[in-house]
Every structure is written in C-alpha cells, then in structure tokens.
Amino acid sequence: MTHSVRKDFLVFGEPAIEDAEIQEVVESMKSCWLGTGPKVARFERDFCTYKGGSYAVALNSCTAALHLSILVAGIGPGDEIITTPMTFSATINAIIHAGATPVLADVDPVTMNIDPDNIEEKITHRTRAILPVHLAGRPCNLDRLHDIAERYSLKIIEDCAHSVETEYKGEKAGTGGDFGCFSFYVTKNVSTGEGGMVITRREEDAARIKTLALHGMSKDAWHRFSDSGYKHYQVVECGFKYNMMDLQAAIGIHQLMRVEQNWRKRKEIWDFYQAAFSDLPVKLPAEPEKDTRHAYHLYTILIDSVRTGLSRDQFIDGMTRNKIGVGVHYLSIPEHPYYRKTFGWQPTDYPNAMQIGRQTVSLPLSAKLTIEDASYVADTVRSLLKEKSLGRKAYIETPRTAILPENIRTTIDKSRDWAVNSRSANL
Numbered sequence: 001m002t003h004s005v006r007k008d009f010l011v012f013g014e015p016a017i018e019d020a021e022i023q024e025v026v027e028s029m030k031s032c033w034l035g036t037g038p039k040v041a042r043f044e045r046d047f048c049t050y051k052g053g054s055y056a057v058a059l060n061s062c063t064a065a066l067h068l069s070i071l072v073a074g075i076g077p078g079d080e081i082i083t084t085p086m087t088f089s090a091t092i093n094a095i096i097h098a099g100a101t102p103v104l105a106d107v108d109p110v111t112m113n114i115d116p117d118n119i120e121e122k123i124t125h126r127t128r129a130i131l132p133v134h135l136a137g138r139p140c141n142l143d144r145l146h147d148i149a150e151r152y153s154l155k156i157i158e159d160c161a162h163s164v165e166t167e168y169k170g171e172k173a174g175t176g177g178d179f180g181c182f183s184f185y186v187t188k189n190v191s192t193g194e195g196g197m198v199i200t201r202r203e204e205d206a207a208r209i210k211t212l213a214l215h216g217m218s219k220d221a222w223h224r225f226s227d228s229g230y231k232h233y234q235v236v237e238c239g240f241k242y243n244m245m246d247l248q249a250a251i252g253i254h255q256l257m258r259v260e261q262n263w264r265k266r267k268e269i270w271d272f273y274q275a276a277f278s279d280l281p282v283k284l285p286a287e288p289e290k291d292t293r294h295a296y297h298l299y300t301i302l303i304d305s306v307r308t309g310l311s312r313d314q315f316i317d318g319m320t321r322n323k324i325g326v327g328v329h330y331l332s333i334p335e336h337p338y339y340r341k342t343f344g345w346q347p348t349d350y351p352n353a354m355q356i357g358r359q360t361v362s363l364p365l366s367a368k369l370t371i372e373d374a375s376y377v378a379d380t381v382r383s384l385l386k387e388k389s390l391g392r393k394a395y396i397e398t399p400r401t402a403i404l405p406e407n408i409r410t411t412i413d414k415s416r417d418w419a420v421n422s423r424s425a426n427l
C-alpha cells in the first residue's frame with residue numbers, strides 16, 4: 001500500500017446523529033413517554049408531508065411494513081408475488097410470512113433493478129402483486145410497472161428501504177402504487193436505529209395496518225393510557241407487535257429534517273467516487289437516468305477478477321485490512337440455501353442477479369463521512385486495484401488528481417466545508 005493505514009475502523013453505514021435528535025430522545029426519556037405516542041404521530045405527519053403521500057403508519061421495521069401491506073392487500077396462501085432476486089432477504093421473507101409465494105424475475109444488468117420484460121414472463125393466473133425494490137436508491141421503471149399492473153390487475157407494493165428521496169418522472173417512490181414501505185434501520189438514509197413506515201393512498205388500509213401493528217386492537221388502543229382517561233380496547237383481529245416507539249420517532253423527526261442536506265452530502269461523495277474510479281478496471285454504477293432522482297443510498301462497484309486480478313472477497317479483505325467497512329448488497333436470493341431448498345431456485349436461473357451478487361461491493365457512503373474519509377476510501381480502492389492490475393493491459397495508471405474534473409474538485413472543496421461544519425455541529 002502506498003498510504004498509511006488509518007487508526008480507527010471506518011464503520012460501514014454509520015448514521016449522522018446530531019445534537020437535535022439526542023436532545024429529543026433525552027426529552028422523551030425525561031417525559032417517561034417511551035412507547036407509541038405523540039412523537040410517532042408527528043413523525044408520521046412529517047413523513048407524509050415530505051413524501052406527499054396521503055396516509056403514513058410508523059412501524060418497527062420495513063419488514064413489518066412489507067408484511068402488513070401484503071396482508072392488507074388481501075394477498076395470502078395460493079397467491080404469487082413477483083419480486084427481484086437482487087434484494088435483502090426481508091423482501092422475500094415478508095411474502096412468505098404472509099403465506100404467499102415469492103416468484104423471482106431477473107434484474108436489468110445496468111440498473112440492477114427488476115426487469116419489466118422478465119416480470120411479464122413470470123405472470124400466471126395466481127399473480128397478485130409486483131414487489132419492486134428501488135435498489136441502492138435508483139428508481140425502477142415505474143412507467144412499465146404501472147402499465148403491467150394495470151393490464152394484469154396487480155397490486156404494486158414498493159420496497160423503498162433504500163429510496164426515501166427517490167423519484168421517477170416526478171413520482172416519489174412509494175406514492176404511486178398501493179403501498180410504499182420504508183426502512184429506518186441504522187444504515188438507512190433516515191435512521192431511527194430500527195424502524196419502518198408504510199404510506200398508502202387509502203385511509204381504510206392505513207387504519208387496518210395500524211390495527212394489525214398492535215395485536216389487532218381497535219384504534220383507540222393506541223391512546224388507552226392518555227390523560228383523557230383509560231379506554232377499553234377490543235381485539236378485532238389477530239395482529240402483531242409491530243408498532244414504533246416515541247424514542248425511535250424522536251430520532252426520526254430530526255433525521256427527516258436533514259434528509260435533503262444529507263442527500264446532498266452523499267451525492268457529493270457519489271460523484272467524487274465516480275470521478276476517482278473512472279479509469280479503474282471495475283464497473284461503476286450507471287449515472288442516474290434522465291427525469292429521475294437517485295437516493296444515493298449505496299455506491300456499488302463490480303469487481304471482476306478476470307479484469308482486476310483479485311476476487312471480490314479478496315478486495316473486501318484488503319479493505320478490511322485497511323480498516324474500511326464495506327457491504328455486499330446483495331448475494332442474489334437463490335444463493336441462500338433456505339430458498340434453494342424451499343423453492344428449488346438456482347442462482348443460474350437469474351444470471352444477471354447472480355453475476356452482480358458475486359461481484360458487487362458497497363463502499364462507505366454516509367452523510368457521516370468526511371472528505372478525508374472519502375479520500376482515504378478512494379486512495380485505498382485505487383491502491384488495491386492498482387497493485388493487482390498492474391501489468392494487465394487493460395489498466396493504465398493515471399495520477400488521481402489529474403483525472404478529477406474541475407467540478408469535482410470544487411465539490412471536494414465544498415465537501416471539506418461540510419466535513420468541518422458537521423464536525424463542529426457534533427460538538
């Protein structure tokens with residue numbers, strides 16, 4: 001390595017937590033209202049306003065949001081839902097929990113999102129819904145998905161775990177279909193530690209999700225300990241324990257206030273990486289498509305050992321040795337033994353997802369990152385790939401500063417400001 005190894009480990013996906021949410025949590029603690037209460041209600045209202053959705057219900061995870069959306073859509077045993085093999089297991093498990101059968105449609109090799117042509121090939125008389133994932137924050141082709149859903153009378157349940165800020169031709173992710181399901185897990189663009197949200201256009205669906213999220217207890221149960229006096233509750237169906245706590249919402253309210261500011265920081269890092277790696281023998285993410293807004297949740301590169309001289313996992317080891325945490329989003333779903341055993345899927349049945357899953361690495365891309373962190377990541381990536389690729393015809397080393405276009409250098413200077421600012425704000 002040409003540069004010295006940093007002292008502390010750069011944790012992948014560390015959230016940018018600031019004083020405002022710390023104070024809000026402290027306030028919740030002091031008020032002793034820890035469970036579902038006024039802060040959850042405010043977070044729901046704020047989220048609805050941000051997304052321009054009609055109704056929002058806060059839950060304890062996106063997995064819960066997906067599960068309840070499927071149930072409320074009236075989908076269950078005997079029904080099929082078409083989804084992507086390039087996702088987190090939660091997407092598939094939620095379908096299984098609802099008693100339905102997941103059916104996979106391969107992804108487009110460039111966008112890495114579900115391929116609409118493939119969806120059409122998988123539709124049967126049992127198909128009831130499409131469950132797209134806006135992978136890494138890049139929107140799926142929603143025009144095509146709406147068209148298919150309309151022609152075959154299918155529901156659309158969007159997995160928006162990566163896509164709080166995502167837009168497709170003016171349509172905000174999660175608002176144009178039947179349900180939009182969001183995650184506020186630690187590494188997500190808006191974080192509450194653990195947490196999720198469903199948005200929907202129908203009041204009755206939101207009300208049923210709320211009931212199912214708390215044991216199937218009637219609506220008033222959420223307020224049964226308030227100062228307006230004890231209220232008896234009625235269990236109207238067999239629900240779950242999926243509600244969000246005020247303690248979580250206290251974090252989310254302030255995270256959401258900074259959602260756009262944090263998006264800009266991640267975009268700067270994303271652009272910086274794009275320029276810094278432009279001459280490396282790796283596949284970089286495609287630029288966002290016209291008329292869309294990428295949420296810049298993940299920055300992924302594809303390591304092809306034939307071109308780079310080292311495997312994806314050797315690259316990950318190299319990053320770890322250099323104290324950089326990275327992620328893999330994702331091994332394709334059929335690589336996991338449970339799904340192979342249960343559904344008979346083979347990775348080779350979904351070749352695009354398989355190849356991406358075997359080559360992909362996510363580099364740190366959090367609003368918490370300073371420009372020094374991002375530069376260190378870029379230098380390390382370049383060093384690792386340079387060491388192995390030297391001597392290979394495909395690789396021509398160019399001094400890094402020489403490949404950075406002027407606008408990116410300006411971006412870095414601006415980023416340096418935000419690095420300093422965010423540090424002082426954290427004090």
Ligand SMILES: Cc1ncc(COP(=O)(O)O)c(C=O)c1O
Nearest residue numbers: 061062063088090161183184185
């Ligand atoms: C694509 C996708 N779907 C669903 C989930 C589940 O989210 P949660 O952890 O909030 O249940 C995740 C979480 O990482 C995800 O990345």
